[in-house]
Amino acid sequence: xxxxxxxxxxxxxxxxxxxxxxxxxxxxxxxxxxxxxxxxxxxxxxxxxxxxxxxxxxxxxxxxxxxxxxxxxxxxxxxxxxxxxxxxxxxxxxxxxxxxxxxxxxxxxxxxxxxxxxxxxxxxxxxxxxxxxxxxxxxxxxxxxxxxxxxxxxxxxxxxxxxxxxxxxxxxxxxxxxxxxxxxxxxxxxxxxxxxxxxxxxxxxxxxxxxxxxxxxxxxxxxxxxxxxxxxxxxxxxxxxxxxxxxxxxxxxxxxxxxxxxxxxxxxxxxxxxxxxxxxxxxxxxxxxxxxxxxxxxxxxxxxxxxxxxxxxxxxxxxxxxxxxxxxxxxxxxxxxxxxxxxxxxxxxxxxxxxxxxxxxx
Amino acid sequence: xxxxxxxxxxxxxxxxxxxxxxxxxxxxxxxxxxxxxxxxxxxxxxxxxxxxxxxxxxxxxxxxxxxxxxxxxxxxxxxxxxxxxxxxxxxxxxxxxxxxxxxxxxxxxxxxxxxxxxxxxxxxxxxxxxxxxxxxxxxxxxxxxxxxxxxxxxxxxxxxxxxxxxxxx
Numbered sequence: 255x256x257x258x259x260x261x262x263x264x265x266x267x268x269x270x271x272x273x274x275x276x277x278x279x280x281x282x283x284x285x286x287x288x289x290x291x292x293x294x295x296x297x298x299x300x301x302x303x304x305x306x307x308x309x310x311x312x313x314x315x316x317x318x319x320x321x322x323x324x325x326x327x328x329x330x331x332x333x334x335x336x337x338x339x340x341x342x343x344x345x346x347x348x349x350x351x352x353x354x355x356x357x358x359x360x361x362x363x364x365x366x367x368x369x370x371x372x373x374x375x376x377x378x379x380x381x382x383x384x385x386x387x388x389x390x391x392x393x394x395x396x397x398x399x400x401x402x403x404x405x406x407x408x409x410x411x412x413x414x415x416x417x418x419x420x421x422x423x424x425x426x427x428x429x430x431x432x433x434x435x436x437x438x439x440x441x442x443x444x445x446x447x448x449x450x451x452x453x454x455x456x457x458x459x460x461x462x463x464x465x466x467x468x469x470x471x472x473x474x475x476x477x478x479x480x481x482x483x484x485x486x487x488x489x490x491x492x493x494x495x496x497x498x499x500x501x502x503x504x505x506x507x508x509x510x511x512x513x514x515x516x517x518x519x520x521x522x523x524x525x526x527x528x529x530x531x532x533x534x535x536x537x538x539x540x541x542x543x544x545x546x547x548x549x550x551x552x553x554x555x556x557x558x559x560x561x562x563x564x565x566x567x568x569x570x571x572x573x574x575x576x577x578x579x580x581x582x583x584x585x586x587x588x589x590x591x592x593x594x595x596x597x598x599x600x601x602x603x604x605x606x607x608x609x610x611x612x613x614x615x616x
Numbered sequence: 617x618x619x620x621x622x623x624x625x626x627x628x629x630x631x632x633x634x635x636x637x638x639x640x641x642x643x644x645x646x647x648x649x650x651x652x653x654x655x656x657x658x659x660x661x662x663x664x665x666x667x668x669x670x671x672x673x674x675x676x677x678x679x680x681x682x683x684x685x686x687x688x689x690x691x692x693x694x695x696x697x698x699x700x701x702x703x704x705x706x707x708x709x710x711x712x713x714x715x716x717x718x719x720x721x722x723x724x725x726x727x728x729x730x731x732x733x734x735x736x737x738x739x740x741x742x743x744x745x746x747x748x749x750x751x752x753x754x755x756x757x758x759x760x761x762x763x764x765x766x767x768x769x770x771x772x773x774x775x776x777x778x779x780x781x782x783x784x785x
Contacts, residue, residue, distance in 0.1 A: 405681060
């Protein structure tokens with residue numbers, strides 16, 4: 255047993271998951287309310303603390319203190335299990351995201367797996383169980399419809415989500431997220447090939463399939479996290495509140511937090527795959543290789559860069575929610591199966607052809 | 617890390633027993649997912665990261681969702697009330713016991729435990745992970761079977777679409 259490894263991993267888990275991601279979840283709830291208020295020309299929560307920053311704390315206390323009511327017609331065991339099954343996968347996926355380069359010689363990733371993106375998809379695909387169970391265990395019609403809708407939606411969009419990143423993986427030739435970020439730090443971010451080997455005709459042509467991938471990936475992410483314009487599982491006008499209609503107090507809060515945690519992890523994955531992860535633009539402060547020594551203040555700047563990018567993407571998610579109208583359910587399914595699936599497949603073939611052509615030419 | 621093996625093996629076994637013992641189909645389906653998770657953890661312990669992750673992605677994440685989906689749409693109550701005759705239970709126990717004895721005898725006579733099995737991922741670094749190796753093998757040595765399986769799956773998909781259409785025009 256290597257105690258040093260275990261202690262380092264524990265510190266990373268506690269700091270990254272519990273002291274960073276969870277507060278970020280609370281803050282994004284606050285940001286959502288403030289941004290939506292700004293968009294709708296309202297004030298939003300501004301009473302608790304400066305700019306209402308402590309609203310999240312007040313909300314948390316309220317959720318904990320309210321009566322935890324379990325309706326008599328529900329299937330109890332599964333009713334209690336469902337909120338946990340939404341929250342746990344969302345937090346588990348944190349394990350493979352590289353949130354910084356190195357700090358004091360320690361890699362800033364909890365598990366340096368060689369199957370990073372696959373692991374994220376595998377664990378994220380488990381979160382559908384929480385929603386479908388909540389719908390079924392509530393034993394009433396609106397939650398059930400919400401659960402059924404959510405299942406079919408998540409299954410449909412998982413396919414285009416998985417296919418959309420294959421072109422990227424073909425370009426990187428790598429499934430280790432840490433090395434993917436290092437590659438982008440040296441050769442230009444996937445979406446911004448402005449330095450290193452990316453600054454060439456080939457790099458710019460390859461940016462076209464990457465851009466298509468990015469659009470498919472982000473749209474599917476919206477559907478996976480059940481957010482507007484794809485929030486059909488909890489569409490208020492048709493289903494009251496969807497799968498969490500029967501839930502109250504902290505159990506409801508867990509669904510809520512799970513949704514936001516999934517959004518943050520989705521943003522983290524998008525940042526890592528498309529926007530260079532923790533790396534600064536133009537190759538500034540880029541370490542020599544994945545294992546090279548990194549000064550501690552470089553490490554801190556890298557961590558800051560990663561979270562700055564993630565927060566930027568979260569704000570994008572929030573603005574989209576308050577800008578677009580909701581899709582109809584058949585439109586949503588058609589979009590997934592008829593458009594995105596085919597475009598993603600075509601994109602894979604296009605990238606393969608381009609890579610083959612470049613390899614032949616050189 | 618042997619104790620991790622025992623934890624996950626126990627998880628897989630408990631899940632497997634739960635599938636058979638539970639009368640509620642939803643609980644059975646969930647026991648199966650637990651069993652798959654235990655299996656995936658065992659694969660990962662053997663350094664077969666890709667196989668472990670695929671086990672979760674394909675079986676727990678996709679196939680079991682569809683299973684659960686169908687079970688929930690059916691009437692669960694009727695299944696819960698069903699009684700099984702004693703003789704069927706005895707027969708099942710006999711078959712299970714026989715297979716266990718068979719496996720144990722075969723394993724005792726073989727020398728699996730003595731052989732040293734090479735690790736899947738021998739070297740760290742790019743291009744040496746098990747994903748790369750499996751990919752290389754699939755697309756060089758085994759390209760023809762892969763292609764055949766792909767065609768077979770396509771045929772099955774088309775067949776399912778044809779069968780589910782009520783009227784063929």
